[in-house]
Structure formats: C-alpha cells, structure tokens
Amino acid sequence: MAEVGIIMGSISDWDTMQEACIVLDELAVDYEKEIISAHRTPEDMFEYSETARQKGLKVIIAGAGGAAHLPGMVASKTTLPVIGVPVESKSLQGMDSLLSIVQMPGGVPVATVSIGKAGAKNAGLLAAQMLGAFDKETAGRLEEYRSRMKEKVGNMRRELDE
Numbered sequence: 657m658a659e660v661g662i663i664m665g666s667i668s669d670w671d672t673m674q675e676a677c678i679v680l681d682e683l684a685v686d687y688e689k690e691i692i693s694a695h696r697t698p699e700d701m702f703e704y705s706e707t708a709r710q711k712g713l714k715v716i717i718a719g720a721g722g723a724a725h726l727p728g729m730v731a732s733k734t735t736l737p738v739i740g741v742p743v744e745s746k747s748l749q750g751m752d753s754l755l756s757i758v759q760m761p762g763g764v765p766v767a768t769v770s771i772g773k774a775g776a777k778n779a780g781l782l783a784a785q786m787l788g789a790f791d792k793e794t795a796g797r798l799e800e801y802r803s804r805m806k807e808k809v810g811n812m813r814r815e816l817d818e
C-alpha cells in the first residue's frame with residue numbers, strides 16, 4: 657500500500673518529479689503518483705488531500721512550477737506532512753516556484769526543498785526519512801543508502817589519485 661503520495665501540476669513536471677520516484681524505488685518505499693493541478697483541477701486537489709490519510713498515505717510530495725500553489729493548497733486540507741518541490745520554470749528558472757512554495761504564512765507548513773531535480777530527489781529521501789523515524793527497516797535502508805554515497809566518495813578519491 658502506498659505510503660507516499662507524489663503529485664505534480666503537469667506532465668511537464670514529470671522529468672523533475674521522477675527523481676523522487678527513483679529514490680523511493682531504491683529505498684523500497686511504496687508510493688503512488690498522479691497529476692493534479694491546483695488551478696486546472698481544483699476539485700481533484702481537494703479530494704486528494706481530504707482522502708489522503710484514510711487511503712493510508714503518510715507523506716505527500718507535491719511538485720509544481722510558476723505560481724506554484726499546489727503544495728500549499730494541499731497542505732491546507734490535510735495534516736499529513738507535505739513536501740513541496742519547486743519545479744524549474746522557463747521564465748524565472750524556478751525562483752517563482754521556490755518563493756511561491758516556501759513563503760507559506762505561519763500556520764500551514766510546507767517543507768520546501770531546492771529547485772529542480774536535486775530537490776525532487778531530496779523530497780523522496782526526506783519522505784523516506786519521515787517514515788524511517790517510525791520504521792526500522794526503512795531506517796536501515798537509509799543507512800545503507802548513506803554508506804553507498806560514502807563509498808562513491810572513496811571511488812572519487814581513488815580516481816583523483818590515478
């Protein structure tokens with residue numbers, strides 16, 4: 657059963673948002689993904705947020721670009737943690753998305769990650785870490801993930817010395 661819900665405003669966000677899916681696959685965390693637009697399908701957005709908990713979701717990752725109101729609006733209708741991914745926009749390189757997502761007024765938090773693919777990857781990792789706070793198996797897989805990163809640095813050092 658999916659524990660992480662990944663939503664995005666458009667198919668054009670998928671290139672970015674798939675980074676969250678890739679890392680969740682690596683960590684064997686079940687997730688679901690859907691396109692839900694705050695301004696084009698607002699009813700679906702509210703339905704998704706209002707039913708997320710009863711479906712068994714524990715964390716929502718929401719990615720959007722431009723006037724990126726999806727993460728904040730989803731957060732307004734659920735007390736599940738919401739992680740917002742600012743998608744890089746063409747006109748303002750994602751600064752618009754970042755500021756739209758990060759500048760939530762006090763009261764309804766959205767945990768905002770960095771712009772673009774690195775942000776989406778970190779959103780996946782952060783969601784797994786939230787689950788890992790209550791689940792030893794996920795926590796163990798996160799430790800292994802960190803060990804693999806450490807090994808890669810070892811490889812870089814050997815490459816540098818060659």
Ligand code: RP5
Pocket residue numbers: 664665666667668669693694719720721722743
């Ligand atoms: C937002 O508008 C989406 O999240 C996307 O980042 C942006 C552009 O959408 P498209 O015009 O590519 O569908 O709602």
